[in-house]
Amino acid sequence: MFNKIIPWALFILLASFLSNGCATAFKGYEDEVELIMADDSLQVYTIDGAEVEIKTEQKKFVFFDKQNKESIIDTKTYYYINLRSAHSHTLVLKKGDRKKIIEVYPKLGGWWFIADILTGTFFIDLYTGNWNFFDNITVEF
Numbered sequence: 001m002f003n004k005i006i007p008w009a010l011f012i013l014l015a016s017f018l019s020n021g022c023a024t025a026f027k028g029y030e031d032e033v034e035l036i037m038a039d040d041s042l043q044v045y046t047i048d049g050a051e052v053e054i055k056t057e058q059k060k061f062v063f064f065d066k067q068n069k070e071s072i073i074d075t076k077t078y079y080y081i082n083l084r085s086a087h088s089h090t091l092v093l094k095k096g097d098r099k100k101i102i103e104v105y106p107k108l109g110g111w112w113f114i115a116d117i118l119t120g121t122f123f124i125d126l127y128t129g130n131w132n133f134f135d136n137i138t139v140e141f
Helices: 002-018 022-026 110-119 122-128
Strands: 030-036 042-046 055-065 070-084 089-095 098-104
Touching (some): 022 110, 022 122, 110 122
Antiparallel strands (some): 042 089, 089 098
16 A cells, blocks of 8 residues: 555655746745835835835844943834836835836846756746846935
8 A cells, every 4th residue: 555655645746846946936926125225205106106015124123332331222114015026127216206217127046046956946937037036226316
């Protein structure tokens, strides 16, 4: 009985492994891009006018002031957007009455490419573009 189950189990395991690229399985279709020097008044739109959701994350940092011998707690807010990693994007950044149009181009994620080559699943991530990533966006007007 075991002799019949093991080959089928190995076949199913191998088929499921080869049907998913590494980046597709572990990273997904979107890349999280940090908006550097952003604030709460920033709005991001696609060139077609669709609003892009901005996610925020607050992190606390503790510093020790040697001169006053006390701890200082500082909170920093990080701003992120998710972009589909398969293609480039034209984004419109709006802040008050100012507007800036930027082009964001994907770059090849080397580690995903190497992992896909080693596992033989590169054709899936090549087709989907999921091994790409974006540089962080500096918000300057």
